[in-house]
Amino acid sequence: MATPDFSQLGGSADAEKRSFWSRPEGVLGMITLAGVAGLGLVYFNRIVEFLIRATSNILELALLLGALGVLIFLFTSRDVRTAVFFLFKSLMRSLTGTVIQLNPIAIMKIYIQDLKEKREKMQGQINILAGQQVKLNKKINENNDTIKQKFAEANKANSLSDKPGMRETAQLATIEGAGLQEMNEKLLPLQRNMKNVLAFMEKVNQSADYIIKETEIKVRLKETEYQIVKDSSNALKTAVSIFKGDPDKKFYFDQSMEYIQDDMSMKLGEMKRAMDLSMDFINGVDIQNGVLSDKGDALLEAYNKGEFKMVQLDAPAQPVNLGPNPQKDAGYKNLLD
Structure with missing residues (x-):
């Protein structure tokens, strides 16, 4: 019995154990x-x-x-x-x-103007309907005249029926007359309806004219009332503003008043300070004047007593002898000392 060869099986297992990249398809994949x-x-x-x-x-x-x-x-x-x-x-x-x-009054006036324009448009439509009614009435009357004429022609042709073609002429005339009569029968309801519409439109026109005039009167009244109320309100606002004042204008007024008060206080302070300084100077001057005045009175008294000594240049001072009184001379000398 032959021994089985397992070498190829092992090679297949080793090939399966190799990674994908080591196989030929792996190399192709890397490329x-x-x-x-x-x-x-x-x-x-x-x-x-x-x-x-x-x-x-x-x-x-x-x-x-x-x-x-x-x-x-x-x-x-x-x-x-x-x-x-x-x-x-x-x-x-x-x-x-x-x-x-x-502007509410202007809006009301615009509304009135719109009503007037619509009334004018309605009047134009009334005129058109009235013209159509005249045409319709004229058409019905013309058809009636034609019917009479056709029936007269038919009667005349029937009286001459023994002549060739008269019977056909009479028949044609009666057909035309019957057709016109049928037309009038259909036009008559239209004429009556148009007549009713015109009557209604005339009433609407009169009512619209009345409404427009009444509205104009109301608007004029409201305009007058509104103007009076506005004037009264403005007058009251002016009167109240005298007490309350305009906030913006009152602000500037208060600011101006405050500035004037501060400026006056500063200037009064400066004046008081200047007066204080002046009073010190004036008091000093008054004191000096008082001292000089007293001294001048004493010198005058000494001069009158003959005790006044003049200042001599380049010489020692000598007493002026105004009289033979040695006691006065001694007193004056003591005063000078």
Whole structure:
């Protein structure tokens, strides 16, 4: 019996144990990856630009889809629609109120002018209907005259029926007369309806004229009342402003008053200080004048007594002897000493 050869089985097991990269397909895979890496390096900038564009496009798409979703939510949400409607209504009411407050009388006059324009337009339509009614009446009368003429022709042709063609002429005349009669029968309801419409339009025109005149009187009255009230209110505001004062103007008035008070206080302080300094000088002068005055009186008295000694230049001072009284001379000398 032959011994089995297991060498090939072991080789297959060793081949299976080898890694992928050590196999022939692994080598081919490394070459392919190297080629892809090389291409990636060559076209690296283009690939990066493509990725950036793709990313930005995805972000833009996401933002657009988000905005679209928000809009869909806003349009489909009943609460949001109600809130937007009331917000719009409030805004329009505020704007309307602002316009009305600017000049309410002018708005009322514009309304009257609009009524007058509508009345003029209605009068033009009345004139058109009246013209159509005249045409319709004329058409019915013309048809009646034609009917009479056709029936007369039919009677005449019937009287001459023995002549060739007269029967056909009479039949044709009666057909035309019957057709015109049928037309008049259809036109007559239209004429009556138009007549009723014209009568109604005339009444509306008269009522509109009355309403416009009444509204004009009301507006003139309101304008007069409003002007009187405004003048009275302005007069009262002027009277109240005398007591309360305009806040802006009163601010400047108070500031001016405060400045004047501060300036007066500073100047009065300066004057008091100057007067204090002047009084010290004046008192000193008065004292000196008093001393000099006393000394002058004493010298005058000594002079009258003959005891005054004059100052002599380049010589010793000598007493002036004005009399034979030695006691006066001694007293004067003591006073000088």
